[in-house]
Amino acid sequence: MKQWIIEGIRTGIKTTKYPKKEDTSPGISPGRPVLTEASKIDPSICPTSAIRKKGKKTQIDYSRCIHCYRCKDDRGGKLSWEMSYEWAYFTKKGQGPLKSSFQSSIHILVVDTGSCGACLSEVELLNNPYYNMHRLGFFVTPSPRKADILMVVGPVTHHMELALKKAFDAMPTPKRVMAVGTCAISGGIFTPSFITASSVSEIIPVDLEVPGDPPPPLAILYGLLILSGKMKPKRQ
Amino acid sequence: MLTTLIADIKNIAKEVKQSQLSCLPLLKIDKDYLLEVCRYLFHKKHLRFGGIIAEQDDTRRLYYLFYLNKDQKALMLEIEDEVSPRPIPSISTVIHGADWIEREIEDLFGIGFRGHPRLGDFVIHNESWGKTIKPMRKEFDVKQPLYKKAGIGPDFWKPIRIVEGQGVFAMPIGPIYSGPSEAVHFMLETVGEEIIRAKTRLFYKYRAVEKLAEGRSVSDVILLAERFSGTSAFSHALGFSLAVENALGIKCPKHILLLRTLICELERLRHHIARIEGICNSTGLCVATSQAGILHEELLRISCEFSGHRYLFGLANIGGLLKDISYDSCSLLAQKCTSLQKRIKRLEGMLRFSSSFLDRLEEVGIINPEQARQLCLVGPVGRACGQDFDLRRDIPYLCYDELNFECALEVEGDGYARLRVFFKEAKESIKIIKQVVDLLNNSRLDGKIDFNIENFKEKLSKKPVGISLVEAPSGAALHWVRLDQKGNIERYRIITPAFFNWHAFHLSTEGFAFQDFPIILASFGLSVAENDR
Numbered sequence: 001m002k003q004w005i006i007e008g009i010r011t012g013i014k015t016t017k018y019p020k021k022e023d024t025s026p027g028i029s030p031g032r033p034v035l036t037e038a039s040k041i042d043p044s045i046c047p048t049s050a051i052r053k054k055g056k057k058t059q060i061d062y063s064r065c066i067h068c069y070r071c072k073d074d075r076g077g078k079l080s081w082e083m084s085y086e087w088a089y090f091t092k093k094g095q096g097p098l099k100s101s102f103q104s105s106i107h108i109l110v111v112d113t114g115s116c117g118a119c120l121s122e123v124e125l126l127n128n129p130y131y132n133m134h135r136l137g138f139f140v141t142p143s144p145r146k147a148d149i150l151m152v153v154g155p156v157t158h159h160m161e162l163a164l165k166k167a168f169d170a171m172p173t174p175k176r177v178m179a180v181g182t183c184a185i186s187g188g189i190f191t192p193s194f195i196t197a198s199s200v201s202e203i204i205p206v207d208l209e210v211p212g213d214p215p216p217p218l219a220i221l222y223g224l225l226i227l228s229g230k231m232k233p234k235r236q
Numbered sequence: 237m238l239t240t241l242i243a244d245i246k247n248i249a250k251e252v253k254q255s256q257l258s259c260l261p262l263l264k265i266d267k268d269y270l271l272e273v274c275r276y277l278f279h280k281k282h283l284r285f286g287g288i289i290a291e292q293d294d295t296r297r298l299y300y301l302f303y304l305n306k307d308q309k310a311l312m313l314e315i316e317d318e319v320s321p322r323p324i325p326s327i328s329t330v331i332h333g334a335d336w337i338e339r340e341i342e343d344l345f346g347i348g349f350r351g352h353p354r355l356g357d358f359v360i361h362n363e364s365w366g367k368t369i370k371p372m373r374k375e376f377d378v379k380q381p382l383y384k385k386a387g388i389g390p391d392f393w394k395p396i397r398i399v400e401g402q403g404v405f406a407m408p409i410g411p412i413y414s415g416p417s418e419a420v421h422f423m424l425e426t427v428g429e430e431i432i433r434a435k436t437r438l439f440y441k442y443r444a445v446e447k448l449a450e451g452r453s454v455s456d457v458i459l460l461a462e463r464f465s466g467t468s469a470f471s472h473a474l475g476f477s478l479a480v481e482n483a484l485g486i487k488c489p490k491h492i493l494l495l496r497t498l499i500c501e502l503e504r505l506r507h508h509i510a511r512i513e514g515i516c517n518s519t520g521l522c523v524a525t526s527q528a529g530i531l532h533e534e535l536l537r538i539s540c541e542f543s544g545h546r547y548l549f550g551l552a553n554i555g556g557l558l559k560d561i562s563y564d565s566c567s568l569l570a571q572k573c574t575s576l577q578k579r580i581k582r583l584e585g586m587l588r589f590s591s592s593f594l595d596r597l598e599e600v601g602i603i604n605p606e607q608a609r610q611l612c613l614v615g616p617v618g619r620a621c622g623q624d625f626d627l628r629r630d631i632p633y634l635c636y637d638e639l640n641f642e643c644a645l646e647v648e649g650d651g652y653a654r655l656r657v658f659f660k661e662a663k664e665s666i667k668i669i670k671q672v673v674d675l676l677n678n679s680r681l682d683g684k685i686d687f688n689i690e691n692f693k694e695k696l697s698k699k700p701v702g703i704s705l706v707e708a709p710s711g712a713a714l715h716w717v718r719l720d721q722k723g724n725i726e727r728y729r730i731i732t733p734a735f736f737n738w739h740a741f742h743l744s745t746e747g748f749a750f751q752d753f754p755i756i757l758a759s760f761g762l763s764v765a766e767n768d769r
Contacts, residue, residue: 003586004523014530016427027537030545047456068459069550075559075684110416114441117765118466118547121510123416125536128529142414154417158383159361159440160419163411189459190443194371194382216546 010020013179014129018218019136019231029216030067031081033060041078045070048182048189060074062087063185067202069211085216086234088223097229098176102148106228109147113164114196115154119181119214123153131217138224144170149227150204155183155190156197168204176227178205180220185209240306241281248272257299257312258482258703265312265323270300273313274327277302284625285331285612286310286705287731289716290341292374298324298347301714309631309705311689317347317433333612336739337731344372359439363393366415369645371447375415394634399425399433407750411440414754422742429749434742441768448744449728454480454554457725461715465732465766466547468508470503471708472730472766473552475715478633480554483702483719484692490635492556497634498566498672500706503548505665506535507709508616508658509580511761516654518758519596527583531576539571541565556685565683570673573666580666584659597651600646601744601756604649611740615711615733616657617760621649627707635675641668647743651759658761689723696721710734710763734766 016023033051035041035058038112043058050064051071051076051212071077090096112120126133127140141147144167156164158182168177182188187198202208225231238261246252249269255262265273277283286301295316303310315324326349328335335732338349339358349355356362360369365386368378398406405426411419421437421692445464449457461476462469474496481488488496513528536546542565543551549555587593603613618625626643628636646653689696702717711733720726737760745756 003592004521004766007527007586008523011527011530014640025537027540027546030540030549047459066459066463067545067549069544069558072544074544075550076686109412111412112417112419114419114443114768115765116463116469117418117763118469118549119415119468120418121547125529125533128533128534129526130530140415144412147635154441155443157441157443158386159364159442161363161383161409163419163440187453189456189463190445190448191379192379193444193448194369194376194380195442196442197383198381213463213549214547 011224015132015135016130016218018221019225023218028130028218029083029085030212031063031083032065032067032087032173033071033079034082035060035079035230041071043137045077048186062211063182063209065213066182066188066210067197070086083144085218086222087212087215087219088208088210088226088233090208090226090233091201091206093205095102095158095176096207097173097175097227102228103230105139106137106142106149106224107139107147108149108151108224109141109149109167110153110169111143111164113152113160113184113200114157114190115181115183119153123151123180123219123220125217126220128217131221133221133224136221136225136230138228144168147171148175150175151179151180152177152184152200153180155187156200156203158195158197161197164203177204178208178210178223179206180210181215182211182213185211188213238304238311241277241311244276248276256569258701259577260310260312260703262312262314264316267315267320267322270313271325271327271330274300275330277311278331279683283311285333286712287714288334288337288341289729289731290345290347290372291718291727292345292372293726296347298326298341302704303625303631306631306637320556323348325350328352329670331612332610333736333739336735339489344370346370346373359442361393363437371444376447378444378450379696384495391629392596393437395423396437401427401521403427404432404549420764424745424750424753426750429751431745431748431750431753434745436725436738436742438738439768441765443769445769446728446730449725451724453475453493453724454719457728458554460554461730462549462552464730464769465763466635467507467763468503468708468710468766470499470552471706472713472715475706475708475713476706476717476728477552477554478706479702479715479717480719482703482704483700483717484695486555488555488700491676493634494672494676494683495557495561495566495681497636497639498569498669498676499543499548499551500634501665501668501672502535502539502542502569502573504709505669507664508541508662508665509535511658512583512655512662514599514758515651515755516593518755519593521590523595524583524587524590524593527579531579531583534576538569553685554687558684560684563676566673566676566681568704570670571668571691577663577666580659580662587655594652596752596755597655597759599648600651600748600752601759602648602650603744605647607743608649608739612736613740614736615708615738616644616654616661617737617762618711619644620646620653620657622647623686627705629710631705633704633706636674638675639668639671651756654759692723696723699726708733710761710766711737730769732766732769734762734764737762
């Protein structure tokens with residue numbers, strides 16, 4: 001038994017300093033495209049129409065970006081990508097962050113409604129020594145009765161619709177819903193379809209969205225921090 | 237060997253039309269002789285069953301695939317449904333592994349199988365729709381938002397039979413249960429602690445990928461192939477690319493094959509370490525979970541630095557890769573993986589001597605070799621039950637025939653055997669990565685290839701079919717692609733390793749305590765998303 005204790009002490013501390021300090025380690029984020037003054041890009045290169053023209057301006061709708069990298073400059077596209085991760089934002093119809101009494105202990109119910117497994121893997125990594133969400137007061141619970149935040153991962157398939165609604169109804173107020181991943185927010189490439197909803201907000205009201213395919217653990221952590229009210233959302 | 241096989245089949249099936257489909261031998265037989273031929277191939281000749289592909293355009297056809305060897309790869313049987321009014325016989329009494337495949341085809345296409353013990357309520361959950369739907373039929377429109385009008389059916393789902401008796405409990409688990417887990421339902425029936433019956437209910441995550449692909453361009457469908465199972469993203473995207481290349485007759489240059497092999501093995505290594513982390517987590521050994529978790533995160537960061545994405549999305553392309561990869565980044569990858577090798581060996585050494593950990597895994601969740609053969613298990617799960625089948629060695633693709641590596645094989649079929657297979661394959665993957673980087677030393681490395689479907693008009697006029705067999709991290713996967721004259725997908729069929737392996741899962745839990753259930757689940761390390769598609 002003591003071999004494990006020695007191994008643990010020998011490994012030392014691997015946890016990221018985020019949110020006290022920005023994390024700039026390589027490989028923590030797949031990045032996302034940015035538009036600069038000089039970007040001249042043909043919107044048809046984007047398979048999910050995340051890049052679109054509004055009049056003369058070109059805009060990127062990150063809630064549709066599936067990280068196919070076709071617009072990136074090293075794969076034949078024209079845009080450069082930034083290695084950021086603070087991507088989460090509150091929805092317009094949402095209730096905003098939870099009140100301060102929740103800040104030290106938040107319980108999360110994770111519901112998989114059809115995800116490919118990459119988003120779920122990133123959520124599981126939140127409890128990994130590198131990110132360790134326990135130190136910030138976030139815990140995962142299996143029961144909706146004890147949950148404050150409902151984290152939905154994956155495009156909502158019709159077979160999972162009833163389960164999702166029941167879990168949401170079973171949660172006591174005050175509660176918040178967080179849609180993690182592009183598939184949960186806009187259906188990704190699995191819509192339009194006869195069996196997959198085009199967004200979680202069609203089924204239950206969503207308060208926070210974390211785009212990305214999949215969003216890296218730091219992006220989900222940032223989303224949890226602003227949803228719980230521990231941190232103020234940063235300007236984008 | 238193939239000629240004697242075909243001669244014997246002609247003796248059994250009388251009228252046999254021999255031809256070729258995408259370089260594989262194809263035998264068209266009458267449906268009345270199907271059962272006898274399958275019995276001969278599976279039981280007498282001990283060939284492995286690969287799956288059934290159903291196609292419906294002008295006619296309804298079924299293709300049955302049996303793996304052969306390095307030279308001939310696989311043998312295919314073709315049945316045409318409309319030739320006679322008699323229903324197609326079910327082969328699940330002969331090959332147990334075909335049971336679920338036939339249920340899937342019946343649910344999605346409406347093709348009946350005579351003699352099948354249980355059809356219906358498999359992929360399409362009856363209680364979620366007011367009436368049954370057959371989505372894979374040609375006339376079904378995939379874009380209609382049927383889910384909005386469907387509502388919830390009249391009844392909630394109930395099992396057909398439950399065990400009744402004194403002290404018998406029925407424990408339903410899922411689709412939402414403990415922590416960040418995938419959506420799947422289990423019905424466990426226990427007497428005291430022992431599970432006497434278990435039933436797995438899948439397809440809660442059915443997103444109809446095969447139907448969505450129809451009519452879309454090749455460049456759109458490769459995105460689907462990458463994203464239906466994120467943990468084996470590159471392997472399935474590679475399977476799709478190889479199938480399209482097979483259909484169009486594209487040959488890739490040597491350095492592309494080497495780069496693809498390198499990326500496949502990187503994915504396999506990461507997948508296996510994630511499964512080892514899952515096994516340690518299920519047994520509650522926290523420090524081992526953290527150690528494996530550190531390795532998992534480091535591999536994700538290594539993958540991100542190498543390719544730009546943590547899960548290797550956005551790399552695969554038809555005819556090559558989507559971006560150029562420099563030799564320096566390949567050799568850096570090899571160096572980093574070699575430094576991880578010591579830590580993986582150390583973790584394995586420590587786990588081997590943790591008796592409390594081994595108690596939870598040894599002789600728990602057993603599948604014996606005969607059950608494994610009947611159910612056609614593949615991948616690490618199959619290799620832990622004595623199924624000595626690895627596509628990389630037996631039907632090599634890419635550069636695997638030039639590389640020197642060992643395939644894991646255990647016979648106990650318990651949780652510990654599966655853990656040993658995961659560790660062995662992870663270490664072999666590092667060996668392969670080093671060999672590939674040494675071979676790359678001598679060649680150019682521009683990976684980026686521009687693929688334009690317009691250049692293949694002549695091939696497309698014949699509506700070609702491409703078939704590829706790849707060893708995804710969880711086992712042998714089959715991708716079948718038929719292209720139409722415009723270069724769009726007419727039929728995309730994926731037979732995933734998870735589909736065969738999930739079939740066996742319930743058997744491994746019966747006879748063990750329900751407290752062992754999450755550990756057996758973690759030791760299989762199966763992806764629900766890969767099964768459900």
